Amino acid sequence: SGKFFSVKLPxxxxxxxxxxxxxxxxxxxxxxxxxxxxxxxxxxxxxFEGNHYFYSPYVTKTQTTRVKLASRNVESYTxxxxxxxxEDMIEYGxxxxxxxxxxxxxxVHYENNSPFLTITSMTRVIEVSHWGNIAVEExxxxxxxxxxxxxxxxxxDYQRQPDSGISSVKSFKTILPAAAQDVYYRDxxxxxxxxxxxxLDDSVEMEIRPRFPLFGGWKTHYIIGYNLPSYEYLYSLGDxxxxxxxxxxxxxxxxxxxSLTVKIVLPEGAKNxxxxxxxxxxxxxxxxxxxxxxxxxRPVIVAHKSNLVEQHIQDIVVHYTFNKILMLxxxxxxxxxxxxxxxxxxxxxxxxxxxxxxxxxxxRMKVACITEQVLTLVxxxxxxxxxxxxxVNKYKQSRDISTLNSGKKSLEMEHKALTxxxxxxxxxxxxxxxxxxxxxxxxxxxxxxxxxxxxxxxVEAERLVAGKLKKDTYIENEKMHSNKRxxxxxxxxxxxxAL
Amino acid sequence: xxxxxxxxxxxxxxxxPTTWVSFFFDLHILVCTFPAGLWFCIKNINDERxxxxxxxxxxxxxxxxxxRLMLTLTPVVCMLSAIAFSNVFERYLGDDMKRENPPIEDSxxxxxxxxxxxxxxxxxxxxKHVSEQEKTEEGLGPNIKNIVTMLMLMLLMMFAVHCTWVTxxxxxxxxxxxxxxxxxxxxxxxxDFREAYYWLRQNTDEHARVMSWWDYGYQIAGMANRxxxxxxxxxxxxxxxxxxxxxxxxxxxxxxxxxxxxVDYVLIIFxxxxxxxxxxxxxxxxxxxxxxxxxxxxxxxSDYFTPQGEFRVDKAGSPTLLNCLMYKMSYYRFGEMQLxxxxxxxxxxxxxxxxxxxxxxxxxLEEAFTSEHWLVRIYKVKQLDNRETLDHKPRVTNIVPKxxxxxxx
Numbered sequence: 001s002g003k004f005f006s007v008k009l010p011x012x013x014x015x016x017x018x019x020x021x022x023x024x025x026x027x028x029x030x031x032x033x034x035x036x037x038x039x040x041x042x043x044x045x046x047x048f049e050g051n052h053y054f055y056s057p058y059v060t061k062t063q064t065t066r067v068k069l070a071s072r073n074v075e076s077y078t079x080x081x082x083x084x085x086x087e088d089m090i091e092y093g094x095x096x097x098x099x100x101x102x103x104x105x106x107x108v109h110y111e112n113n114s115p116f117l118t119i120t121s122m123t124r125v126i127e128v129s130h131w132g133n134i135a136v137e138e139x140x141x142x143x144x145x146x147x148x149x150x151x152x153x154x155x156x157d158y159q160r161q162p163d164s165g166i167s168s169v170k171s172f173k174t175i176l177p178a179a180a181q182d183v184y185y186r187d188x189x190x191x192x193x194x195x196x197x198x199x200l201d202d203s204v205e206m207e208i209r210p211r212f213p214l215f216g217g218w219k220t221h222y223i224i225g226y227n228l229p230s231y232e233y234l235y236s237l238g239d240x241x242x243x244x245x246x247x248x249x250x251x252x253x254x255x256x257x258x259s260l261t262v263k264i265v266l267p268e269g270a271k272n273x274x275x276x277x278x279x280x281x282x283x284x285x286x287x288x289x290x291x292x293x294x295x296x297x298r299p300v301i302v303a304h305k306s307n308l309v310e311q312h313i314q315d316i317v318v319h320y321t322f323n324k325i326l327m328l329x330x331x332x333x334x335x336x337x338x339x340x341x342x343x344x345x346x347x348x349x350x351x352x353x354x355x356x357x358x359x360x361x362x363x364r365m366k367v368a369c370i371t372e373q374v375l376t377l378v379x380x381x382x383x384x385x386x387x388x389x390x391x392v393n394k395y396k397q398s399r400d401i402s403t404l405n406s407g408k409k410s411l412e413m414e415h416k417a418l419t420x421x422x423x424x425x426x427x428x429x430x431x432x433x434x435x436x437x438x439x440x441x442x443x444x445x446x447x448x449x450x451x452x453x454x455x456x457x458x459v460e461a462e463r464l465v466a467g468k469l470k471k472d473t474y475i476e477n478e479k480m481h482s483n484k485r486x487x488x489x490x491x492x493x494x495x496x497x498a499l
Numbered sequence: 500x501x502x503x504x505x506x507x508x509x510x511x512x513x514x515x516p517t518t519w520v521s522f523f524f525d526l527h528i529l530v531c532t533f534p535a536g537l538w539f540c541i542k543n544i545n546d547e548r549x550x551x552x553x554x555x556x557x558x559x560x561x562x563x564x565x566x567r568l569m570l571t572l573t574p575v576v577c578m579l580s581a582i583a584f585s586n587v588f589e590r591y592l593g594d595d596m597k598r599e600n601p602p603i604e605d606s607x608x609x610x611x612x613x614x615x616x617x618x619x620x621x622x623x624x625x626x627k628h629v630s631e632q633e634k635t636e637e638g639l640g641p642n643i644k645n646i647v648t649m650l651m652l653m654l655l656m657m658f659a660v661h662c663t664w665v666t667x668x669x670x671x672x673x674x675x676x677x678x679x680x681x682x683x684x685x686x687x688x689x690x691d692f693r694e695a696y697y698w699l700r701q702n703t704d705e706h707a708r709v710m711s712w713w714d715y716g717y718q719i720a721g722m723a724n725r726x727x728x729x730x731x732x733x734x735x736x737x738x739x740x741x742x743x744x745x746x747x748x749x750x751x752x753x754x755x756x757x758x759x760x761x762v763d764y765v766l767i768i769f770x771x772x773x774x775x776x777x778x779x780x781x782x783x784x785x786x787x788x789x790x791x792x793x794x795x796x797x798x799x800x801s802d803y804f805t806p807q808g809e810f811r812v813d814k815a816g817s818p819t820l821l822n823c824l825m826y827k828m829s830y831y832r833f834g835e836m837q838l839x840x841x842x843x844x845x846x847x848x849x850x851x852x853x854x855x856x857x858x859x860x861x862x863x864l865e866e867a868f869t870s871e872h873w874l875v876r877i878y879k880v881k882q883l884d885n886r887e888t889l890d891h892k893p894r895v896t897n898i899v900p901k902x903x904x905x906x907x908x
Contacts, residue, residue: 152879155869156832189697189722193676193688211694212868218702 002055026309028256033116033147034109038216040157044147044167045075046112052080052092052104059100064093073111080104115169116146117214119257127265128243130327134233136180137225140251142210144169148217158213167216171209172252180204180226187211187222239321241270247277247316248308257308264301264318265289269326273299278314281305293330367432374425374440375496381418381447382489384411385454392461399465408458415451419444439495446495450488457481506792507733510785513567522562524669525569527661528654529580536579539586555579584651591647675718677775689773692718695766695875698868699723703764710757711766712746712779712786713739719766728760740793743786746779746825747798753824754863757880764867765878769829772838772873774848780829781849784810812847814855821856828878831859831866 013019031046038044054063067077067090074090077083083092090108120141127135146167157164171194176183183206185195194209210220235242248260262281266273275283281303288297301318391407394400422444429437460477463469508514522530537555540548555575562572672678677689699709700723708726709719716730729739745756757765770778779786783803790798802819805811812826820826834845834857845854867879 152866153868154832154866155871155873156836160836187697188700189693193690211690212698212870218698220697220701 004057024311026311028307028309029118029145031112031116033216036147037150038147038167039151040149040153040165040215041161041163043073043111043163044113044116044216045109046146048106048108048110050106050108052078052106053095053098053102055101055103057100060098061096062093063095063098064091065095065106066091067106067108069108069110070112070114071110075109075111077108077110078106080106113166115172116144116167116216117169117172117252117255118143118145119251119255120219121259121261122248122251122257123261123263124248125263125265126243126245128230128234128267130230130234130267130322132230134228134230134243134245135225136228136249137223138249138251139221139223141219141221142214143219144214144216146216149215153215165213165215169210169214171207174206174208174224174252175250176204176206176226177228177246177249178203179228179232181228183224183226185222185224187220192222239323241320241322243318243320244315246313247281247303247305248312250310250313253310255308255310257306259306260304260308262301262303262305262316263287266299266301266318266320267322267326268294268296268298268329270299270320270322272319272321273301274319275301275303276317276319277303278316279312281316293333295329295333363432367429367436370425370428370432371436374422377418377422377425378443378447378492378496381415382492384414384418385450387411388454388458392458396461396465401462401465404458404462408455411454419447439498443492443495446488446492450485450492453481453485453488505736506785506788507736507739510782510789514565517563517566517569521566521569524665525573526576527658529576529658532580532583533576536581536583536586539582540579551575551578584655587651588648591644591651689872689874691870691872691874693722695868695870695877696722699725699764699766699877702868707763708761709764709766710742710745710760710762712742712768712782714782715766715768725764728762736789737793740790743790744794744798747783747787747790747803747823749822750824750827750862750864752797754880757863758883762880765828765864765880767825767828767876767878769833769873769876770849771829771833771847771854772836775874776849778829778849778874779825780812783825786825811852812850812854813852816855826856827859827861828864828876830854830856831861831876833873834858 007021007023009019009021030050031048034045034047048067050067052065054060054065069088069090072087074085077085077090081092081095083090085091092106120143122141123139125135125137125139127137129135154164158168178201183197183204185192185206185208192211194211196207198205198207204226206224208222208224210222212218212220214220233243233245235244243264243266245264247262248257251257273286282305284302284304287300287302289300290297305312388407388411391404395404395407422440426437426440426444429440457478460469460474460481464471464474526533533555537552540552540555558572558575561568675692677691679687679689681687696719699707699719703725706726708728709723710728711719713729713731713733716727716732719725719727720730729735729742733739741756741760745753745760748756768775768778769780770776771780784800787798787800787803791800803810803817803823805815805817810816810820812820812830830845830847833847834854837844838846838848843853845857846852847854861878863881864878865881866876868877869875
């Protein structure tokens, strides 16, 4: 009975030749704590049941069995063939000519205070994003499977006596991949503050202290997550992608995992998924995972395995094809959403949902609109006069009458145009029945006077240049004219204020 | 009425009368500018300002009664202080250019558009006129203006700094995680509460019942996910009084109450190792008062004080206190612990006293878990023994049977 493995030798073995084969076997949960319940101050003893002989389908000519123990304190051990015992090692044998399939129970009862942690269940989620990031999150349920603590837990003894609770677990070291960043360590009630992160060249070491020390039978639960850059683990050739990551990662040295679930979330639109695993895994049905900006869900590969040890830390390769254009889907979704929002607001603001039309309000709005236009035109006109003033000054300096004339002409033209526009607006105001049209007509009158004064000043300037007028009188006249103009303009201002 | 006659309401620290310290802590300089603003408000009285003045006066009264009611005072204080500050700034920051053109007072859009156009016209000419009229000012030299403005700005900046500090330290720090700072500035985090609650969550039976004081009820229900007897929703006064009675009686009487309530674990907070002042021994007198309110024959508050009327935990403390369940649970095994070489073993840092009863033994409880800095202590309530121990010695007689009985068969 038992499980048979076949080994292929590198080269065939000739008769009479020798070859060395070394086989490493790891067994989990074979060390049973005995006594099963201990108090805090007692040491932990375990029983190991094995086989004195080498269990094989072949005849064994000579055989020695060496049992290396975790401590030198051995309670009892089976004595077959007069074993010799050194400090922490028991040597049985050498036994001669052992027939195949021979068994003889080997039992050693010894002290073992090394931490008996078991990961009862672990879930590892790897989320792949083609924008350059792979997010890994591990949810771990830990249990201390050594001798169960009976009686009280005394914190005083634990802190002050050096040998109290020696089989308890205070902390352990997890080794994360070298490029791990943004590491978080939390559980259901929040962040766990008792941890230390050490970034080394070829790995990131995290010393994890659970919230409380783990004694026999105590369990805890935590979540560890980190980000990895995708260029280290995601390989691509055109549309073909391959993700090469560890199936299970290091949690603590010589770890034992009872049940493991691995979920790999691939980006939306990944097709032709094919998994290469280094050992047998149980694949469950692919699921769909919906997260940010997803329309038809991301494919998830789910795999289970039980009874894993440290030697199972090996790479698993996932092949898939992914159309690069689908990467644009995410930013386009965001852009589209904003576009629709703004468009709706634009349309909504321009719609009029009032049930009854309010004629007075409408008329007021119309009048206000026209008044604004009147104001702009009047301001423009006043600006015109300034331009003309400048032209006159230039003429005084340069004595060039042609510029003066051209300036006068342009003034006349624009003035006429503006006055006509204001007149039309004034008539519109009248139709609306507003009293503002009277004010506008007053403005027109005053403006006419201003124009007269402006023209007069230009005439005076001409006369001065031509020498027909003396400088003193010119200055006096100018002053008078400007004063008059001031008054008129201020009057216009007042009226405009009242509008 | 409620504040004086119902001990549960009286025991809440936010229900105590407000001290000047807490007024200043919350309001800083606004305490001084608030009456000024109130006066400005009353000076230019209209309908809305009457409401504000009445609100201010009644809020001041209420805030003086209870610390918690400071909340009603803060909005009106902010408003009135703002009025005071804006009046000051208006007077002292007044700009000369504003007095230029009296007509330019209404702030319509038309005005703004038109002014630039007009000023062009008046450019060289207007300023000459107005500058001659400027000699009649109000007598505020620029020096005084600057000094007063700077002073007000400094006050306001200090106020902003103070408010930021208060918010970050007093109103933002989670009280579940305690942080202390070492002499070199590094932060030392004490996560004892969450440690104990998580232990409860993971390592106790799902249906276990936890007895603790009502302050921690919601925390236990939320983080430890266990049933509690009493929690922060303190509407059942007699139930809380029962828990208080259990905490204040000696172990056997308390065990009876705990069996009747079907308690599995008892949780207490003990701050003697780190000097945490919000622990259960400091709250103990309120537990006694609340229990006395319901069971005046069994619990008397005066029993827990020394004959001189002091509340002491050392050797001079009252024997009722030194034997009650809360005392025993807090100081179990603490008498052997020496925190540093200058103080004797069993020195309570919070009460600054060496405890009186160092040799504590439990008959019905067992220590289940204590957190790293002894802040949270959890005890398991043991089941009844299978057999009652005899409370008398086995009978010894001197009668020796005369002869051994032999069967005649």
